Amino acid sequence: MTDQPHTPTAEPDASDAQGSTPSVGAQDVVAYLRANPAFFAEHDDLLLELQVPHQRGDSVSLVERQLKLLRDRNIEMRHRLSHLMDVARDNDRLFEKTRRLILDLLDADSLEAVVMAVEDSLRQEFKVPFVSLILFGDTVAPVGRWVNPTEAQQAIGGLLCAGKTVSGTLRDHELDFLFGEAQRPEVGSSAVAALDYQGLHGVLAIASHDPQHYKSSVGTLFLSYIAEVLGRVLPRFTQTLRPVR
Template sequence: MTTPIASISEEHIVQFLTSTPGFFERHAEVLASVQLVSVHGARAVSLQERQAEMLREKIRGLEQRIMEMLRNGSENATIAHKVHQWSGALLQVKDPFDLPQTMVHGLRTLLDVPQAAVRVWNVAAPYADAPFTRDASEDVRTFTSSLTLPFCGPNLGFEPAGWLAQEADRPAQSLALLPLRACAMDVPSPAFGLLVLGAQDPQRFDATMGTDFLARMAELASAALLRLM
């Protein structure tokens, strides 16, 4: 029994065409006569031309994605090289007392971080009164130990932001807080220090940014600063 035309829906047509791949081969005149509205105006175009437009749009989208991937790859390679230089500088430090200063200086000069500071606690007796052991309250230590990933986001008045050397009228607007511990970054365990990065640009350390490089930097910094324990 033939289905009445009035009861044929678009879904029926789609189902028929997808299940009958040879239809347009047998009825090429139908394919040639199909007219669609162009995305570039109100003019009518053939189905083949509309398909060509769709392919061109898809190719442009793929080209943009490839360019973005290449750009990100180049940026990541540059960052990786700078992190390598930074870790090399830490390895060359002979006196452990100089490690925090070298670490902060490298972050500013090699990695272009506007503001940086580091604090450690529970250090060995020879370093107990060093400047890098001061100002870390018990609350900060507890908070740092709770971090299993670097924290990135706006400066909401966090106590560690006060460790940053900054101009009085231009405080850091965004922060990255990197916990320092004797094991891997993502293993919950007591931290022995905190590395703080700051920028006046509120988007520099955005909450949505990737933290893989920051996590590796925290682990490198932790390995270096264990000499103070």
């Protein structure tokens, strides 16, 4: 290997030295490593990120193969850890929003306050574009949307019989019942939770424009939790709730 020709340059003046950061070239790195031969012994984690050929003819040594596997595994673990951290941060934000909503429900002193707390929180805090809270009862109350239990059974009985929160793409007549015929074309996917406490009291449904947002396998823990709290809060303000069988 031959040395590269060196072209002399003018000495920088004081203002240049103070106003710019000197660049570090390959020769500077080489000189530093030669002056500090124990550098990698003290920073052996860097070896997993370096590409150091160790070949004999056309074959690759076992050491180089092992280093490559370790390097690839290290990168994979970093990506996995980054993903887990993102999920943890998202769950923290969901938990905080849910906590505030639960406290508002516990502080509510009327049925109107309960309905407003749920709808405002889901739309403003959770940024859910479609929200539907439907209560089942023979007598219609002046607050909220009330539906006869028989009508509810005919429209969404298939969603309620499972006794758990369901998500995914719903049928047209189910969307019409939950969100209205006018909004149905805009709904891509939905999640539906029954308000079930000492009998079925109603249903809480949310939806997104995105068909993939609420997949059938998506976690519905927070929505189920909100529905469970609603099922316990609502009977404090009305005695007309009736289960759908």
